[in-house]
Amino acid sequence: MKLATIIVALLLLVGCESMKPKEYVWEKYGSTQQDFYMDSGQCKAQAASVPGMVLMQVAIVYSNCMAGRGWYQVERR
Secondary structure: OHHHHHHHHHHHHHHHHHOOOOOEEEEOOOOOHHHHHHHHHHHHHHHHOOOOOOHHHHHHHHHHHHHHOOOEEEEOO
């Protein structure tokens, strides 16, 4: 009975861990944190400049802007 309880608890822990949302960060080879802040700020301004866009559209414009500047997203380690 004890072993079954331990197995169920372990399965629950493994299941919960796999359900965590993945976190991503922007990276660009040879760039500094200041480069990121500069590009990110300009892309945020560009994304927010179009009135009437829904949040998903703003996120797409921001992501496309960052990608256009050489940034790419990787899963946080």
